[in-house]
Amino acid sequence: MPSKPILISGGGISSLLLAQSLRGSGIPFKIFERDSSFVFRAQGYRLRLSSEGLDAIESVLDSATWEKFWDKCSKTGGAGFEKLNAITAEPYEEENKNKPAEKLLSRDGRVVGIARGDMRTVFADGCEEYIEWNRKVTGYELTDDGVRAIFADGTKSEEGSLLVGGEGIYSHVARQVSDGKIKTFDTGAVGIHGQAPSPAFKELGEGVFSIKDKKTGIWAITNVRPGDKDDPNAMMGWTMGGPPGSIPVPNNDYTIIGKRAADIAQEATKDWHPRFKPLFERMDVPEAAFWKITCSSPSGVPQWQNQSRVTVIGDAVHSMTPAGGIGANTAVRDSALLGKLLKEAGGWAPGVTEAYEKEMRVYGSEAVNISYTLGTDGFGINIDEATSKLV
Structure with missing residues (x-):
């Protein structure tokens, strides 16, 4: 029987890089994007890439796609x-x-x-046919041996082996899987x-x-x-x-x-x-x-009860200020790490999301703290986790 696809909520850079990793590993996937096309949300700014970010991207892309990506970089x-x-x-x-x-x-x-738009275009190369547009994910339901995404119109996706929430700071998947512990201020x-x-x-x-x-x-x-x-x-x-x-x-x-x-x-x-x-x-x-x-909680990525069929990547789990240019680099590290673990397991397997979250929580927490510390000085911000407004 063909394996159930990995379901990915959101079509941002972390989701698309994960899709590239799965495509290279021969693991089936589906992407659900709330917009009608990439053009709808074309505005954006240039992303500064760290050595860690570049290493993560290069580890995922095949040589031809990497060269295309590198040529687009200044x-x-x-x-x-x-x-x-x-x-x-x-x-x-x-x-x-x-x-x-x-x-x-x-x-x-x-x-x-x-x-950002150039990065998104390169990461989408070869993945377009697996994107379902106008699909806003508002939650999920677990099945006996899988998971289904639930959309804003009340319909549900086909059954997948894993759901990855990569739909940014307003992620419903992040809130549900963490029981509200993941907070963005x-x-x-x-x-x-x-x-x-x-x-x-x-x-x-x-x-x-x-x-x-x-x-x-x-x-x-x-x-x-x-x-x-x-x-x-x-x-x-x-x-x-x-x-x-x-x-x-x-x-x-x-x-x-x-x-x-x-x-x-x-x-x-x-x-x-x-x-x-x-x-x-x-x-x-x-x-x-x-x-x-x-910005996410300055204290770091919180602990939550691991759900083996659902996890989160990118801004959905660790949103950051622009200070230090850390956010996008941390997001692509998520994609590379989760993709690597799925490849090694041949697809979803028990323990994959737990191993990913354990490692991500360390570097993600460090990145959020640096970004917030720089932001308090550069942007005059201050987050009190007990009283500050949530997004």
Whole structure:
């Protein structure tokens, strides 16, 4: 009898990389994605990849897909952020030297990054036919020897051998399997993603830059890539954020995109130095998008009663602030680890999810703590696990 498929909830980067691992191992799978296509949620920012993240990705992808992925990555020189005052354009030193240092270099003495959309496209290669669109998973039910996903419309999936919740911070699978122990907090801090043509970045030069307005606390991070900085048709991105209350969110609507988001970004940076203002004045307005900064429990990934037929990966189990660029790298480590354990077992087997969760809980907890510690300084956030608002 053919084996039951691994069911994957969500079509983000951790889910798709896990699918690549299963595809390479010959293990059947199905992906359930709430959106109607990848285009629906195309906005995003460039992800900085650590050596651990790159190693995890390379361990999963076949050589041809890895080369395609590596070609999409930018490789920027420089040992770390050049931290600049948004008003004066002068360099500034970190106020608190006790904060963990951000590790930027990952391979060949370079900072490696990739657009989230490009990563998703590469990871989806060869997996498209196994994706079911407009399928929002709201829970699951266990059967005698398997599991079924339950969808928002009340229907159920075919029976699978394992359900993997990879649908991000609002994961219903995570809440159910952990009996509510997995918690994601709304830090109150917000941000905006945007991009502009490369000439807008010419005054910065090549490198990774952190720009901060100390009066308002608003900051921006950008990576000026050597391959694109001299191409007038290339687009490069920036990510803006600020502590709670610093960036207005009309009607508390975090889904704002386009002109309304662009107008707010331009208003927030109207007094910034002429070296930086072109990033915002010349932005591609339709691509501007708001985002909410969230974080899992700073105390780490919680313990819950293991369920051998259900587990969770990525932001569903350990959401992080953008500080340190750790979140995506930890998510792909989840995919590589779970995929490796499933390959070794020839598919689902008793003990696989327990072994995965035991190892993930260690590096995941460490990553969340570093991200939160950096975020308290950089973003002015503070989480009280007893009283802070949950997402």
